[in-house]
Amino acid sequence: MRFSPERSLALLTAPVAALLAGALTLALPDNTRLWDALNRSLPGxxxxxxxxxxxxxxxxxxxxxxxxxxxxxxxxxxxxxxxxxxxxxxxxxxxxxxxxxxxxxxxxxxxxxxxxxxxxxxxxxxxxxxxxxxxxxxxxxxxxxxxxxxxxxxxxxxxxxxxxxxxxxxxxxxxxxxxxxxxxxxxxxxxxxxxxxxxxxxxxxxxxxxxxxxxxxxxxxxxxxxxxxxxxxxxxxxxxxxxxxxxxxxxxxxxxxxxxxxSPPFTHLRWELLLLLGVAAAVGAVLARGLWGFAIATLMLALAVPLWMMNLLLPGVTLSLCAILGTALVMLERWWNLRNLSMRDPLTGFGNRLAFTRAVEHRWQGRGERPLGLLLVDLSGFRKVNDQYGHAAGDELLRELSGRILKHKRRGDLIFRWGPDEFAVLLDNTGPQELASITQGVQESLDALNYRDLPLRVSVGAARTGPEIQTPGELVEAASRSRYRVKYQRQGRD
Structure with missing residues (x-):
């Protein structure tokens, strides 16, 4: 799942957990209450x-x-x-x-x-x-x-x-x-x-x-x-x-x-080692996923006992909080994924059709100052790939297609999976010449797309907001008509 939102968030939460755990470890190097309990329970x-x-x-x-x-x-x-x-x-x-x-x-x-x-x-x-x-x-x-x-x-x-x-x-x-x-x-x-x-x-x-x-x-x-x-x-x-x-x-x-x-003195662990342990506990909880973070937290707390008996002061509560912090980030990540699951395509990580509708509605009021452009990409031959080589091959083809489209994405543009073999690109602040240039670049990039011995054909249609387009539906209709014209023209040439 190269573009999966779950994986992309995991790549984000791991460094965030490391940074927060490092700050927490440096801010709380001592655990007075824990050491009081150990001193009472295990007196020398x-x-x-x-x-x-x-x-x-x-x-x-x-x-x-x-x-x-x-x-x-x-x-x-x-x-x-x-x-x-x-x-x-x-x-x-x-x-x-x-x-x-x-x-x-x-x-x-x-x-x-x-x-x-x-x-x-x-x-x-x-x-x-x-x-x-x-x-x-x-x-x-x-x-x-x-x-x-x-x-x-x-x-x-x-x-x-x-x-x-x-x-x-x-x-x-x-x-x-x-x-x-x-x-x-x-x-x-x-x-x-x-x-x-x-x-x-x-x-x-x-x-x-x-x-x-x-x-x-x-x-x-x-x-x-x-x-x-x-x-x-x-x-x-x-x-x-x-x-x-x-x-x-x-x-x-x-x-x-x-x-x-x-007697042999109690020794504080070096701050570098504490920092490493805190980061490892937090990142380990993120990578382990699930409730394993609580097991890591328990382990960090339990380690304070044998180290105490060796005259080493381990801030087990602080390290345990680092692991719980990592677990909290995992829970936050899952909440975010569930919240966006209804608007996200799990294969490509792009928004789905519902996400497209909300994005267009959100940007529609500012189309006068920032004209909106829309590309609709249609892949012909996708069903043959699925039938002949299986759905795994089809998924591989869609990931390749989405990766090529992603290379043409500008800042502010949004990409959506419009249908089983269709994609939509919502272009931000796009003029007529820029729309034509982007459309041509996407079309040329996708013309080279193929899968083994099966012929594939990609058609890209484009439209732009203007006086003649009053609603988001009309923008979609204009882009669809453009796509069909391109498709039929390419079929006629073949």
Whole structure:
């Protein structure tokens, strides 16, 4: 079906699907809700090297409000952790204000494996110049819905002007991972916060009071990465919501961030690969036709699961929408074909007689400024081809005939299949000389038409609107009379 409207639309919808899918893939590279669901359903095991030391209710009852107790308690806790063989210790408590006895902590807060926290937007320098331990910004990325889904290894500093605006402050989790021996670059790109299975054996929470008093098993702390912070409920402990919607102490979320940095990171697929997958899903749905697009959409969504387990982030929803987009174009194409089926010849793709009638009526009012011309083409010998060689041969002959007529089509002209072996060409804005030239060109092109050993004869009649033609019917009658004259003249010469 060389001129079939269905095939011509398929050639159109495939590139359109590719363009739309490419735009959709670039516009929606992330699927937050999908990754939330996978993070909840397939949480990773908590890194056994990370331990939380919580300032709980028992610690606050013994030592009082956290801002009033002597900071020497931190020194005692650090000594216990150091004696137990902890590899890195992070104190997720803001010590930004100078206090009495800070100089006595110079030794404890100058160890390279001890990380201190600073507040977001605060200076990264420590309040006491004798403290030399690395410091990091205690921050997490809170989404507009109040959920923490990601964190960063660095945050911009400065007031937005000057050289300071281009500097980066390392995050608390990054500094602690570096102190534990992991090489983590400074980067402001958000990293997905890995959800962990609720397994107290892998991520235990020890009481700060027990650590200060030395009432802990050193084997639980040897070689561990310790995160110390406030865990007491209802007593001012900073808490955030995780992807499950539950309120979690900020220190535990920092421990998850450290665990995420110590584990193999999640990796986003390159945008070129995502673009290719999106285009392939959409074009595949167009070429597969039918409801196969929904199968491709399901496959794209299902692929996100095994890739998640391989630490690869696949925007399965976006790719699924690309496949559905291709399916929608197929449905639109079919609707268009059904809408035009009553006015379209399925063999040649030209309009039929009903389409001719509507086209003439539409253009008839403007015939004064743009005169209409009409060619009627009659093929003699077509029935003999069908009888002797079959209908497939007849179809082949009609396609050859329509292709030759199509070569003479100008912009604005319309071609119709007028009957089983007849064609009509509605010419736009045609003068007398131009009508004669086009008629002669079509006639000469079709005179060379033949099929094997059977003689064929094509007659072309022409007419043009003018004062003597008042209706479309009269234009058709004039073209028919012209065609019959040509036919009889050619028969007489033969």
């Amino acid at each position: 095991p908590a890194d056994s090297r990370v331990v939380v030391v919580g300032i709980d209710e028992a610690s606050l009852r013994d030592y009082g409000r956290i801002g009033t107790w002597p900071r020497a308690l931190y020194g005692q806790a650090l000594n216990t952790l150091d004696q137990a063989g902890a590899s890195a210790i992070g104190i997720n408590v803001l010590l930004s204000d100078p206090a009495v006895g800070d100089s006595q902590l110079a030794d404890a807060f100058s160890r390279p494996n001890v990380v201190l926290a600073t507040g977001p937007g605060e200076p990264t320098t420590l309040p006491n110049p004798t403290w030399k331990s690395p410091a990091g910004v205690s921050a997490l990325n809170i989404s507009p819905d109040g959920v923490v889904r990601s964190f960063q290894t660095a945050y911009p500093t400065g007031d937005g002007a000057g050289a300071a605006a281009n500097s980066l402050a390392p995050s608390f989790a990054r500094q602690l991972a570096v102190a534990a021996g992991r090489n983590v670059p400074l980067d402001t790109t958000p990293r997905l916060l890995r959800s962990t299975s609720p397994d107290p054996r892998r991520l235990p929470v020890l009481s700060f009071r027990d650590v200060v008093n030395g009432n802990v098993r050193y084997g639980d702390l040897q070689g561990k990465v310790v995160v110390l912070g406030l865990t007491a409920n209802g007593l001012g402990a900073p808490a955030v919501r995780d992807i499950s919607g539950e309120s979690v102490p900020a220190v535990e979320m920092q421990a998850r961030a450290v665990s995420s940095l110590l």
